[in-house]
Amino acid sequence: MSVRIVVRERGVTDSPDDLAILDDGERARAGRKREAAPFVTGHALVRRVLGELLDRDPAGLTFARRCTTCGSEQHGKPSLRDVPDWHFSLSYTSASAIVAVAEGVEVGVDIEDLTDADFEGFAGATLARDEVAGFDGLDGHDLLVARARVWARKEAVLKATGRGLVVDPSEVLVSAPRDPARLVDWRADEPRPPMIALADVDPTTPDHRAAVAALTGDDLRVEAV
Numbered sequence: 001m002s003v004r005i006v007v008r009e010r011g012v013t014d015s016p017d018d019l020a021i022l023d024d025g026e027r028a029r030a031g032r033k034r035e036a037a038p039f040v041t042g043h044a045l046v047r048r049v050l051g052e053l054l055d056r057d058p059a060g061l062t063f064a065r066r067c068t069t070c071g072s073e074q075h076g077k078p079s080l081r082d083v084p085d086w087h088f089s090l091s092y093t094s095a096s097a098i099v100a101v102a103e104g105v106e107v108g109v110d111i112e113d114l115t116d117a118d119f120e121g122f123a124g125a126t127l128a129r130d131e132v133a134g135f136d137g138l139d140g141h142d143l144l145v146a147r148a149r150v151w152a153r154k155e156a157v158l159k160a161t162g163r164g165l166v167v168d169p170s171e172v173l174v175s176a177p178r179d180p181a182r183l184v185d186w187r188a189d190e191p192r193p194p195m196i197a198l199a200d201v202d203p204t205t206p207d208h209r210a211a212v213a214a215l216t217g218d219d220l221r222v223e224a225v
């Protein structure tokens with residue numbers, strides 16, 4: 001048995017067609033961003049992929065948010081307001097956006113730009129002590145790829161749960177960068193998801209790495225559309 005996860009990635013562009021299918025709230029948020037294009041590309045991508053899968057007008061879709069930490073409906077993991085069984089997740093950098101969609105299971109996706117993993121304190125900020133050995137022998141570009149891959153895996157898990165970075169990523173252990181993606185251990189105080197599956201996604205945007213996670217005990221069948 002496997003769970004189908006539909007994934008689509010797109011390079012960020014400045015597109016009036018994308019802006020046109022956003023709702024007033026999204027357009028207002030875009031207007032407050034220092035860089036609007038990644039936000040607009042990402043949110044339009046969510047609407048287009050969901051519109052195609054559900055055979056609905058992308059501009060007519062409505063979304064809700066709910067924070068699993070404080071219960072606020074002003075922030076937190078977004079969901080489709082009137083199609084509760086379909087779940088999606090969005091991630092974007094200044095160059096690329098990716099959306100993952102699944103029916104019947106909560107999903108999380110994350111995309112990382114290698115340059116964002118290029119800082120001295122990466123291990124201290126993101127890894128458990130016993131994860132550090134998985135990076136032995138890596139340097140230069142390979143090291144950044146490994147960091148971005150592991151970081152994307154951790155954040156995909158945390159986005160699938162809806163907790164996000166409220167949970168310390170160094171307490172969520174994933175497999176070593178050269179091994180197949182999986183959740184290895186959960187050391188955070190917050191409750192561990194009962195089941196979780198994880199997979200790497202190869203983005204087409206150069207110098208990016210991505211991963212998807214879903215709250216399921218089954219394998220993931222990732223389908224790029």
Ligand SMILES: CC(C)(COP(=O)(O)OP(=O)(O)OC[C@H]1O[C@@H](n2cnc3c(N)ncnc32)[C@H](O)[C@@H]1OP(=O)(O)O)[C@@H](O)C(=O)NCCC(=O)NCCS
Pocket residue numbers: 039067068069070075076077078089090091092093109110111155158159160161162163164165166
């Ligand atoms: C979710 C989070 C991990 C995203 O991190 P990021 O690397 O900056 O951004 P990404 O591009 O990967 O993802 C952003 C998208 O994730 C989604 N998202 C937001 N909160 C989310 C959550 N709690 N769980 C899953 N997805 C979430 C949204 O679609 C968001 O896009 P938007 O801000 O344009 O609407 C981070 O913002 C976070 O941890 N937020 C939660 C903080 C929180 O809950 N604090 C407690 C408040 S009481």
